[in-house]
Amino acid sequence: MARSHLMAFAAVRKIKKVKVFSPNRDHRVTYAREMEQALDIEATPCNSPEEAAKDVDILATCTNAQESTAHARMLEPGMHLTQVSREFAPDVYPKLDVCIGGGPSSQVVEGARIDDAQGFPTYLAGSVAALERAKGPARPRASKNKNFHGRLVSLAHLITGETPGRLTDREISASSGVKVGGEDSVKGLQFVTVGSLVYDRARAAGLGRELPTDWFLQDIRD
Structure with missing residues (x-):
């Protein structure tokens, strides 16, 4: 997950430096070396989450932790946050100015x-x-997080330009709707969008085999 996140960030932003923390020293050192070679960037393994979060533009928590890994003390003006599951501590939400979320749960x-x-x-x-x-x-369906008092922006409206994201360079933004608008409200969209693109290109190239609709229908009750 950490690898795919960084590769995605690098595809849309000019990432020059990366800092990484893992409780396992070998894991963070290996990750830093792999990403340096794969993306031609500077990657530094850190000894603590706080060290990794200091002076960064993007703070990404790519863990399988069942407890909070990102806390308000790590946040800085202008930072953008992402989380995989539920890694934001409760004190993070009051600090967010704008968050992508609010879509259907x-x-x-x-x-x-x-x-x-x-x-x-x-x-x-x-x-x-x-x-x-x-x-x-x-x-x-999950209700809005009561600790979040910022602006809730749907991903669709952000992409189309109907709704702005950050209004100033100092605002703190987050791209996860988990526990904010609708639970997991942006989770899995990457699979839908990439899958649609692959499907359209495959059809345009005449690849694959079309399956008859009748194969998936029946007129008897099991």
Whole structure:
């Protein structure tokens, strides 16, 4: 995840220097060497999260941590933040001036039972008795984070220019809608957009095989 994030940043921004922290020293050193060679940039392994976050334009938390890794004390004016899951500490949200989010939640079925004991929502299916044993909570769509008081901008409106992002160079922005507008409201869009592009180009090039719609339909009840 950290590799793909940095490669994406470098594709749209002129990244010159990168700092990286991992609790595992070998991992951060290896990552720095790999990214230097892959992107022809300067990459420095750091000994603490605070050292890695100091004087940076983009702060990206690419971890599988089940606890906060980004805190308000790390934020600086003009910084842009990204997170993979739920790595922003509660004290980060009041510091954000603008955040991409507010789109439809990935939890599209109202009242659907899901289990998020591991930190990731998982749909539960089965008989009433099985669901009762699983004790999966029935959750509505996520509501706006009460700690966030900034502007909420949808990704679609930002791309089309209907809504501005940062209004000044000192504003702090974040590109994750997790726990802000709709839970995971920008999560997975990269797969949709890239998949659509690949599909369109494949069709234009006459590649692939078209599958009959009848293969996916039936007129009997199983």
